Amino acid sequence: MSRKLIVQKYGGSSVANPERIKRVAHRVVEAKRSGANVVVVVSALGDTTDELLQLAAQVSDHPAERELDMLMATGEQVSVALLAMAIHALGEDAVSFTGAQVGILTEGTHTKARIVAINTRRLEPELLRSRIVIVAGFQGVNTNQDITTLGRGGSDLTAVALAHALHADVCEIFTDVEGVYTADPRIVPEARKLAAISYDEMLEMASLGAQVMQARSIFVAKRFNIPIHVRSSFSLREGTMIQKTVRAMEDIVVSGVTLRRDEAKITIRDVPDKPGMAAEIFRDLAAAGINVDMIVQNVSREGSTDLSFTVDKGDLASTLRVSRQVSRRIGAGEVTTDEGVAKLSIVGIGMRSHSGVAAKMFEAMAKERVNIEMISTSEIKISCVIRKIHADRAVRVVHRAFGLSRAPVRGKKAALVNA
Amino acid sequence: MSRKLIVQKYGGSSVANPERIKRVAHRVVEAKRSGANVVVVVSALGDTTDELLQLAAQVSDHPAERELDMLMATGEQVSVALLAMAIHALGEDAVSFTGAQVGILTEGTHTKARIVAINTRRLEPELLRSRIVIVAGFQGVNTNQDITTLGRGGSDLTAVALAHALHADVCEIFTDVEGVYTADPRIVPEARKLAAISYDEMLEMASLGAQVMQARSIFVAKRFNIPIHVRSSFSLREGTMIQKTVRAMEDIVVSGVTLRRDEAKITIRDVPDKPGMAAEIFRDLAAAGINVDMIVQNVSREGSTDLSFTVDKGDLASTLRVSRQVSRRIGAGEVTTDEGVAKLSIVGIGMRSHSGVAAKMFEAMAKERVNIEMISTSEIKISCVIRKIHADRAVRVVHRAFGLSRAPVRGKKAALVNA
Numbered sequence: 036m037s038r039k040l041i042v043q044k045y046g047g048s049s050v051a052n053p054e055r056i057k058r059v060a061h062r063v064v065e066a067k068r069s070g071a072n073v074v075v076v077v078s079a080l081g082d083t084t085d086e087l088l089q090l091a092a093q094v095s096d097h098p099a100e101r102e103l104d105m106l107m108a109t110g111e112q113v114s115v116a117l118l119a120m121a122i123h124a125l126g127e128d129a130v131s132f133t134g135a136q137v138g139i140l141t142e143g144t145h146t147k148a149r150i151v152a153i154n155t156r157r158l159e160p161e162l163l164r165s166r167i168v169i170v171a172g173f174q175g176v177n178t179n180q181d182i183t184t185l186g187r188g189g190s191d192l193t194a195v196a197l198a199h200a201l202h203a204d205v206c207e208i209f210t211d212v213e214g215v216y217t218a219d220p221r222i223v224p225e226a227r228k229l230a231a232i233s234y235d236e237m238l239e240m241a242s243l244g245a246q247v248m249q250a251r252s253i254f255v256a257k258r259f260n261i262p263i264h265v266r267s268s269f270s271l272r273e274g275t276m277i278q279k280t281v282r283a284m285e286d287i288v289v290s291g292v293t294l295r296r297d298e299a300k301i302t303i304r305d306v307p308d309k310p311g312m313a314a315e316i317f318r319d320l321a322a323a324g325i326n327v328d329m330i331v332q333n334v335s336r337e338g339s340t341d342l343s344f345t346v347d348k349g350d351l352a353s354t355l356r357v358s359r360q361v362s363r364r365i366g367a368g369e370v371t372t373d374e375g376v377a378k379l380s381i382v383g384i385g386m387r388s389h390s391g392v393a394a395k396m397f398e399a400m401a402k403e404r405v406n407i408e409m410i411s412t413s414e415i416k417i418s419c420v421i422r423k424i425h426a427d428r429a430v431r432v433v434h435r436a437f438g439l440s441r442a443p444v445r446g447k448k449a450a451l452v453n454a
Numbered sequence: 455m456s457r458k459l460i461v462q463k464y465g466g467s468s469v470a471n472p473e474r475i476k477r478v479a480h481r482v483v484e485a486k487r488s489g490a491n492v493v494v495v496v497s498a499l500g501d502t503t504d505e506l507l508q509l510a511a512q513v514s515d516h517p518a519e520r521e522l523d524m525l526m527a528t529g530e531q532v533s534v535a536l537l538a539m540a541i542h543a544l545g546e547d548a549v550s551f552t553g554a555q556v557g558i559l560t561e562g563t564h565t566k567a568r569i570v571a572i573n574t575r576r577l578e579p580e581l582l583r584s585r586i587v588i589v590a591g592f593q594g595v596n597t598n599q600d601i602t603t604l605g606r607g608g609s610d611l612t613a614v615a616l617a618h619a620l621h622a623d624v625c626e627i628f629t630d631v632e633g634v635y636t637a638d639p640r641i642v643p644e645a646r647k648l649a650a651i652s653y654d655e656m657l658e659m660a661s662l663g664a665q666v667m668q669a670r671s672i673f674v675a676k677r678f679n680i681p682i683h684v685r686s687s688f689s690l691r692e693g694t695m696i697q698k699t700v701r702a703m704e705d706i707v708v709s710g711v712t713l714r715r716d717e718a719k720i721t722i723r724d725v726p727d728k729p730g731m732a733a734e735i736f737r738d739l740a741a742a743g744i745n746v747d748m749i750v751q752n753v754s755r756e757g758s759t760d761l762s763f764t765v766d767k768g769d770l771a772s773t774l775r776v777s778r779q780v781s782r783r784i785g786a787g788e789v790t791t792d793e794g795v796a797k798l799s800i801v802g803i804g805m806r807s808h809s810g811v812a813a814k815m816f817e818a819m820a821k822e823r824v825n826i827e828m829i830s831t832s833e834i835k836i837s838c839v840i841r842k843i844h845a846d847r848a849v850r851v852v853h854r855a856f857g858l859s860r861a862p863v864r865g866k867k868a869a870l871v872n873a
Contacts, residue, residue, distance in 0.1 A: 057513055091539055094472050094536050095539035096543065102539050106531075106533035116510075116521045119524070120514035121513040126518075133648045165499035180576070181555075313811065
């Protein structure tokens with residue numbers, strides 16, 4: 036196929052009711068009439084998923100996962116049929132498919148299956164005929180022909196996987212935000228939409244609290260080098276391209292500031308300073324299914340050290356229980372928790388080659404008398420745990436310190452978007 | 455399989471909400487624990503079908519039928535998943551399937567496809583493991599793997615076709631009535647539930663206004679000789695067996711009295727009494743898609759005759775238009791219509807070998823001064839068109855004249871049920 040191929044994905048809020056479905060239909064038809072072939076992935080209508088889960092809860096306390104998948108998959112099936120009808124009403128040819136019909140083969144457990152292959156045999160003839168192809172997101176089928184679902188962020192994954200299987204030119208993720216911003220605009224009014232961001236930066240952003248896309252789909256996009264365009268379904272403006280590093284990007288030291296408020300800090304006092312102590316603690320936490328985020332261990336004083344780490348607030352109770360058990364066993368001291376914290380991070384691929392980034396960040400916060408309680412760094416991010424009450428102010432000063440509200444030079448921006 | 459195999463079908467009102475689904479689950483589990491293998495066919499929850507059609511109407515004035523099928527099929531998929539969960543909650547093993555997964559292969563147009571084959575390869579291993587198998591009614595898949603639906607009465611058809619493919623011992627149709635009655639109990643309070651009825655009688659009953667099952671499914675059941683048990687999902691009592699003629703049945707002259715109020719009578723006056731006139735009229739009506747029910751032509755007087763027939767009230771306008779055109783063309787007279795009519799019928803396989811049945815029927819009505827306007831007979835039924843205002847009274851006197859409220863001899867009844 037020599038025509039351009041676009042995969043578009045619309046989330047549940049974009050197709051929440053018939054009016055919005057019609058708007059999406061217009062959007063799809065526009066892309067089609069611009070000369071491209073279009074494959075559309077849709078999620079379930081608005082609250083459908085919750086409604087179906089409620090029905091399940093009313094007939095069973097512990098619904099079997101195979102049957103939950105059977106039930107949930109109907110949500111996206113409704114969406115694809117309605118979108119096809121709405122596109123027909125605009126005079127374009129369109130055809131809808133379930134995950135099973137498209138041959139989205141999955142493995143792993145029900146309700147969070149993994150895509151292992153997509154059989155494009157059914158889709159390719161439709162694209163050759165220039166029909167708009169509409170695929171139910173979030174779902175697939177296992178080798179037993181049982182319906183499976185992909186778990187959180189599943190429709191994004193369907194879109195990215197289809198873009199890879201069909202060698203699409205771009206995968207457009209339509210959402211209710213305009214793109215990826217240098218910071219949350221509700222906190223930093225002068226926050227600027229990024230024209231482009233690398234996969235690695237977006238991965239850090241995603242896991243750090245930017246609610247645009249799940250890390251899982253970005254990881255797949257990175258692996259297969261699929262350019263992703265995150266944009267708003269309510270505006271025609273360009274959004275943010277997520278793509279491989281391009282040269283111009285290197286000049287941008289910091290791409291954005293993110294904030295998470297839903298973590299809690301745990302400290303285990305007086306951990307004996309001998310090999311294997313940390314391993315013992317985190318092995319027990321892992322065994323309890325607890326996901327630990329930042330870990331900081333201070334240097335030893337008088338044969339023992341304090342160990343601090345953060346977890347999701349929802350895991351706090353179980354974390355405390357496990358930590359107390361292990362603390363007693365290894366002869367450590369008191370376990371304390373702190374829910375009054377927030378995690379502020381700066382993310383930027385340019386950090387790799389620029390020194391002084393951390394110093395600039397810390398200095399900005401110091402000037403505003405924001406105390407830093409924990410620090411953790413990776414190649415492309417620096418995270419600080421601070422008091423939650425200072426969080427918004429800290430995001431603003433750090434955003435300002437790195438000059439993030441200044442738009443980049445026009446030529447550079449264009450280069451990024453079209454790279 | 456040497457175990458007894460029962461196919462059960464539950465309609466939309468039986469699974470209208472989670473409470474009712476749980477009740478159906480109990481019913482299924484009871485059948486299972488009585489030692490049988492059970493295959494369950496379910497319709498969509500209560501009003502789901504209407505809700506989905508409304509959604510479609512909001513995005514398109516003329517939704518494509520392929521997409522309508524894609525949409526509608528989700529209704530039964532929700533039902534099968536929820537029923538499986540509810541059965542699990544009672545501690546029994548159950549597994550749900552869509553029409554596509556079960557391999558219900560159809561042909562013909564979307565929204566009213568015909569079942570051509572059922573591939574039992576996926577179901578048989580489940581039954582060998584004694585799992586309860588739950589199948590989405592009303593739907594199938596064509597050779598292109600597109601989802602199809604079977605139209606009105608489709609779930610009954612799924613049940614009967616599965617009963618045939620799996621060599622089931624009986625197909626139980628659960629509905630909101632207790633079985634097939636000698637007359638509508640709302641009109642004739644002493645109407646009696648029939649223990650058994652033949653396929654042919656039931657076919658006449660179905661097309662004559664008894665709302666229990668569509669003629670289509672009974673026809674398939676007759677063809678493959680599948681015993682059908684029509685019974686209530688709200689009671690444990692035996693319902694009515696629909697089956698091949700058994701000897702004892704022959705003794706019952708008339709099985710029931712039916713009434714239709716939704717027909718209209720059309721009369722074409724002064725049709726020239728020469729060959730080909732009737733053919734010309736009914737060819738034109740058929741070409742306009744009008745289904746004609748009763749036709750009566752009186753003997754000729756002075757070279758012309760009056761021709762009367764009945765059609766569904768919904769077709770009255772188009773019937774009148776076509777009839778006037780053809781009347782002008784063939785040189786016939788005035789065309790009149792009459793909506794104040796009702797059609798009363800008696801149905802009974804025993805009529806074949808009993809004379810005087812018609813006389814008894816007419817006499818009963820004459821005594822009550824009910825005038826008969828049209829008469830039409832077949833081997834196992836007699837239909838009369840009468841004034842609608844007399845209809846209820848006429849049903850009661852005819853019911854009484856044939857002694858239909860008397861229960862048959864006990865031994866005979868048992869013989870019928872277990873035949």
